[in-house]
Amino acid sequence: MFATLSDRLADTFKSLKGKGRLSDADIDATAREIRIALLEADVALPVVKEFVGAVKERARGEEVSGALNPAQQVIKIVNEELVSILGGETRRLRYAKSGPTVILLAGLQGAGKTTLAAKLALWLKDQDKSPMLVACDLQRPNAVNQLQVNGERVGVPVFAPEPGNGVGDPVGVARASIEEARRRLHDVVIVDTAGRLGVDAELMRQASDIRDAVQPDEVLFVVDAMIGQDAVSTALAFQEGVGYDGVVLTKLDGDARGGAALSVASVTGKPVMFASAGEKMTDFDLFHPDRMASRILD
Ligand code: GDP
Numbered sequence: 001m002f003a004t005l006s007d008r009l010a011d012t013f014k015s016l017k018g019k020g021r022l023s024d025a026d027i028d029a030t031a032r033e034i035r036i037a038l039l040e041a042d043v044a045l046p047v048v049k050e051f052v053g054a055v056k057e058r059a060r061g062e063e064v065s066g067a068l069n070p071a072q073q074v075i076k077i078v079n080e081e082l083v084s085i086l087g088g089e090t091r092r093l094r095y096a097k098s099g100p101t102v103i104l105l106a107g108l109q110g111a112g113k114t115t116l117a118a119k120l121a122l123w124l125k126d127q128d129k130s131p132m133l134v135a136c137d138l139q140r141p142n143a144v145n146q147l148q149v150n151g152e153r154v155g156v157p158v159f160a161p162e163p164g165n166g167v168g169d170p171v172g173v174a175r176a177s178i179e180e181a182r183r184r185l186h187d188v189v190i191v192d193t194a195g196r197l198g199v200d201a202e203l204m205r206q207a208s209d210i211r212d213a214v215q216p217d218e219v220l221f222v223v224d225a226m227i228g229q230d231a232v233s234t235a236l237a238f239q240e241g242v243g244y245d246g247v248v249l250t251k252l253d254g255d256a257r258g259g260a261a262l263s264v265a266s267v268t269g270k271p272v273m274f275a276s277a278g279e280k281m282t283d284f285d286l287f288h289p290d291r292m293a294s295r296i297l298d
Contacts, residue, residue, distance in 0.1 A: 001225065001258040002296050008037035009078065009297060016071035022059065030074060031056045041259030044232045047085055047266045054081050079293050086262060086289035087271035091246060096217045100132075100181045101188045104214065106207045106242050107222035108234060109195035112250035114143060116222055116276050117192045118150035119284035124188050125156065132186040134177040135160040136170040136210055139194035147192055154281055157184075170194065174210045191216070199234060204241030211242060219244040220273065225261035226254040235264045246273035249287065253277040262292075 012033040019026060031052050038048045058077045068076060095101045103120070105113045114137065121131040133151045135158055137143035144160050151158035159177040161167045174191055181189045193210055196203045211219060221244040223231050238244060247268070249261050252275050265272050272287040 001252050001254055001256065002041070002262075004257065005037055005041035005259065006296050006298065008040065009034065012037060013071055013075055016074060019070050022070045022074070024060065026070075027056060027059045030059070034078065038259060040257070041262075042228055042257040043259035044229065044263035044267055047263040050266070051081055051085055054084075075297060079297055082293035082296060083289045085266040086292055087265040087287075088289060090286055090288045090290075091271035091273050092286065093273070094217055094245075095188075100178065100186055101218070102178065102191065102214050102216040103188065104191045104193065104207075104211055104216040104219045105222055105248075106193050106219060106238055106244060107195055108199070108224070109140060109197050111195060111222045111224045112276060113137070113192055113195060113222045114146050114150060115279075116248055116250055116274075116284070117147060117190050118154050118156070119276055119281050120274065121151070121156040121188075121190055122154040122281050123284055124190075125154070129188050130186050131156050131188040131190055132177070132181050132184070133158045134174060134189060134191040136174050137192050137194040138168060138170050138173070139196070143192070143194070150281075157186075170206060171209045171213045175213045178214055189214075199237040199241070201241075204238075207238075207242045218246065218273075220246050220248050221270070222248045222250060223261065223264060224251050225249045225258050226251045226256040227260070228256060229260050231260040232263050232267050235268050235270075239268050239270070244270060246271050248272070248274040248276060250276040253283070265289075 035048055035052045055077050059074055107113050117133055121133055124131045133156055135144040135147045148158045159180055161173045193207050221238050247264050247270055249272055275287040276284045
């Protein structure tokens, strides 16, 4: 997804190679190139401004280090600033101290929530957890069935609406699922909620009602990295409407420019916690800002 950005940055650094010392003009020219590379990759403007400002300031003030030549020094600064806009440290899941850990997924329809729910369940199983999936997306006719199919693929039970489980009432289903998880000794409950094609008040209200009913330990906002600048506006809308603790980027395997997705952590102040990059159930892992930065600068 970040091939073009990688290439553009590599070209920028190439022009610094062999320089003994960087003049202010060199630094300005490099900063301009980095700015263009980030904007072309779709990184949000405020993030670009902050990023380029920080790189420039640090490049000017940098002590001349014996170990690194000027080009390497700039790469090091860019790397550190990339890690910083991507959220800094890897943020791990927080598990409940007692009772099942409840993870609530929110996001637009088509963001990849249902797929991600199953991927996360499989990942948790690999961490020796006993997860249960909960189908609270009762808007899309096929969503419950899709979660059941995905649940079967990863061998994780799905709690779905049926008489007694609050048919047609996502809040009721969510509430009942926590009781069921306790009874069946599941230690993590993953609640899939309904999405819409666009942000709307009812969607937000429903997600908030479910949140209030199940008191999740983690609310994760799921966003399709391929939707470009809309990723940032959607992330802000969900932050205001529902609130969340972390972000999950999906479809990182796509060939879109991806920079908007890279801006979400910086714009919302919420860390990207997981990255999902493909149709396979194992194409999923914790998001490591430092590894992502290295990949971009590779
Ligand atoms: P939901 O509406 O948010 O529940 O989204 P779905 O889980 O149904 O996903 C929407 C579409 O995106 C489906 O066709 C998925 O197979 C596809 N999808 C989900 N995650 C990924 C991913 O990481 N990479 C790719 N290429 N496709 C994905």
